[in-house]
Amino acid sequence: MKQTSGIERFEALLRSAPQGPPSHLEAWNPPYCGDIGLAIQSDGTWSYRGSPIRRMALVKLFARVLRREADGRYYLVTPAEKVDVAVEDAPFLAVEMETWGEGADQRIVFRTNVDDIVACGPEHPLRFVAQAPSGGLKPYLRVRGSLEALLTRALTLDLVERAIPDSEGRLVVWSNGACFRLEP
Known part of the structure; x- marks a missing residue:
């Protein structure tokens, strides 16, 4: 059985979702699954474990489910899981x-x-x-x-x-x- 990375798992979950930010994104309360190495630099570059994500379609997909919570931290959120996103300035x-x-x-x-x-x-x-x-x-x-x-x-x-x-x-x-x- 093939092991999937955190980013591949998120991509698969998001591809099955409709386009545009989910209207119920703020209502989702999935379990926190930790830090998988996602970051957004101040120039807008998204990266995974230090490597830029060059596929714009994937960046847009992730941006749809990005959320900032009351603690000031940013997360990618699906109905099934929530992971950290380190944001240098603005997402x-x-x-x-x-x-x-x-x-x-x-x-x-x-x-x-x-x-x-x-x-x-x-x-x-x-x-x-x-x-x-x-x-x-x-x-x-x-x-x-x-x-x-x-x-x-x-x-x-x-x-x-x-x-x-x-x-x-x-x-x-x-x-x-x-x-x-x-x-x-």
């Missing part, structure tokens, strides 16, 4: 941005490195974190649940160009009726 990168309108009427939509399409707004807010030691800002977009995408440097610059001053003179970006201050 996703926002790699493309489209904008419509201007000012308070503006709409901003992002595409992530795993092809999630996210309309920034009240349900998918932006947040900004001070970047040490430079003091610059790192913008994050909520993708789903408590999972976020870090905006690439190019998108950050594009976003700053779309900013306007609010009534207090602070720079803000509007999207879908929500106002986001460009400050931590």
Whole structure:
């Protein structure tokens, strides 16, 4: 009988599932099965035991069942098991941005490195974190649940160009009726 690795077992379980993030992912409470060596680097590269996962279809499959729990840790979750994923910064990168309108009427939509399409707004807010030691800002977009995408440097610059001053003179970006201050 052939022994399967943790990653092969997860791939088989996920391939049998429907496409898209399962609507009941947050309700699944499988037993914790430990750390099988999955990680996501800050550049968005997924790896297994130190080797990059080069099959984008597999990365997208895993991204569908990624969850961040109240303890702040990330897990891949199926109905049968839950394993650790070490995340260096954010699990996703926002790699493309489209904008419509201007000012308070503006709409901003992002595409992530795993092809999630996210309309920034009240349900998918932006947040900004001070970047040490430079003091610059790192913008994050909520993708789903408590999972976020870090905006690439190019998108950050594009976003700053779309900013306007609010009534207090602070720079803000509007999207879908929500106002986001460009400050931590």
